[in-house]
Amino acid sequence: MEKLLKTEEEIMLADMARGFLDEAAPVARLRRMRDEGRTHDPELWKQMAEMGWAGVLVPEEAGGSDMGHTAAGVIAEEMGKTLTASPFIGTAVIAATALRRVADDRAKAALARIASGEAIYALAIDEGAKFDPDGVRMEARREGNGFRLSGTKKFVVDGGNADRLLVLARTGEGLTLFDLPADRDGITRAPRPMIDSRDAADVHLENVEATGEDVLGAVEDAMAVLRPALRAGQAALAAEMAGLAAGAFGMTVDYLKERKQFGVPIGAFQALQHRAAHLWCETEVTASAILHAGRMLDHDPDNAALAVSLAKARATSTAILAVQEGVQMHGGIGMTDEYDMGFYMKRARVAAEWLGDYGHHAKIVAQKRGFEG
Template sequence: MAKLIQTEEETLLSEAAHVFLSKSAPVSRLREMRDSGEHSDPALWQEMAAAGWAGVLVPEAAEGSDMGHAAAHVLAREMGRNLTVSPFLSTAVMAATLLRQFSDDSATSKLKQIAVGGLTYALALDETAKFSPDQVELTAESRGNGYVLNGKKRFVVDGCDADRILVLAKSDAGLCLFDLANKAEGLTQNALKMIDSRDAADLIFDDVEVSGEALLGDPGAGFDVLKPALEAGQAALAAETTGLAEAAFSLTTDYLKERKQFGITIGSFQALQHRAAHLWCEIELTHSAVLNAGRILDETPDQATLAVSVAKARATDTAQKSVQEGVQMHGGIGMTDEFDMGFYMKRARVAAEWLGDYGYHAGLVAQLRGF
């Protein structure tokens, strides 16, 4: 059974990440980015790369720090606390997990570039309003030694600024996964205006020609190649969402200790104490679920599906409860833009949909448990 408490090394990593992000990427930085129209912070990403974060899942042979999924979750959780904007999940977690399955020179070169912050990725999966990665209509028609891609991908996180795109398409052989430049001829990025002020886009593929070398794995094996990266991303997103829930809870309890009604602090009201205690328990259970997913991904990744979906479902539900309680317990100020709670609520809403919502993962958990 996985050890559901942080190790000493993970605690030290968490403390170092907290100090770094509090200084370099506080919530006020997100507010500045939103107000100025920015949706990425390249300078911050270079600082993260210098600290070894971009290479957290890159093998040491490819000059990465290779700290493992549990460590990646520690970092993601701290990013959630500060609502940090970075390509960490798309690039350092999902793309690195996918590329490390291959030992050829091209994959090794890309992993090295990821580790030093010189290459970023986005995953182009969704085609409908809901996450359903195996329902693919974007076509990959074999032509000569390569393929021609036609179709549309929706809600591609980091889709505007990423250097490269990982695209799932259907061919005569089945689903295929391609790695191509984001500026390929015939590829159009339609930027989305996201409530969480992040980079996301719909991608249009109009006769996009790619070489045979762009195909990752065998024809028809695209989803098998993608699955480990997808589960790594879902678990890391659960970790980030848990950090978000913790930060929102902290904002709320601090307010309960300060706000007075009838001459006494509202934190002394028993009804609010009960609600806060219940939320604390939910967050602790969710943290344990995320720790479990990280341990299994590190030790037996081929058996991680259930643990990952439990973590993602719980984190989604817990974050929604945390931000909703936060707004309600703050009263009128919780609805104002001047207060940070709204930023946490917006990010929680987007994170709930990305890589599968509560219904998707709860349904998968039920299926895997035989219901």
């Protein structure tokens, strides 16, 4: 496949994002947040909203910048390089994409709140150890003209600080997606400590009342709204992981140039050069896959499944390789808290699982290519 390159506008967006994030959200900021016991930075999110990032997929008539999925990936990639902690993927990408699919007055009002930075959404799907939307068992029991929801959602990213929840539940023979305020009676949230120092929670719903107005899309047709939103989130997460790999690679190369052994930089050793060159090749191929996924989501979203799963699978393997090589080439100090490489490794491990792990997406790629039934 021919290598895809960013357009001039995308390069300018990346440069602008990098300049802002290097100053406003370096890895040192994440370290401070962790040491202070904080998982959310409302001031940083406000700044991102002012720059138009919260509304990257929100139509202009709703106050958004409507830059598209490729642009969202460009921003996410730069966030990955500095390990920026924000609700960007869950809110600006996943929730915004879902709400755009509905496009009624209520959804448009919600999109406007996302673009302004007022609303933070969390996606409440997972109930077990693995990503499995089709296997949801939480019941939304019909009651009059509404529903009663009971059950527990696990690993809800941004679940501790979100003010709205997208909850997937089973109604009869199908699945229905609900857009609920996080403080509705019957909803309790238990913060879940994560190794990447990000916000996540287990969300328990006990006989929670939901009306027809809380349904996003149609009853028992959740995937018409949710599946495109998940693909958008998976592509943006893949872009973040590609940025993470690039950040870890850059840190490793700098160390190879500085660290001396026998009077010469260790980067002069051929074995380490070969490993660094292999990692660079992997990051370049993955970057091309990320751009392709964004282009497909922008121009042919109904046929984007293969491109998105290929991007997420490649980004996962590349990010894991980058952090493993980074730790090994740093030697023993790579495992110490003093060095930032450990933060990259921890984030890579969590991101690898969120929205489907390597095996989940590799299976989709195989099926789309006709290698598996």
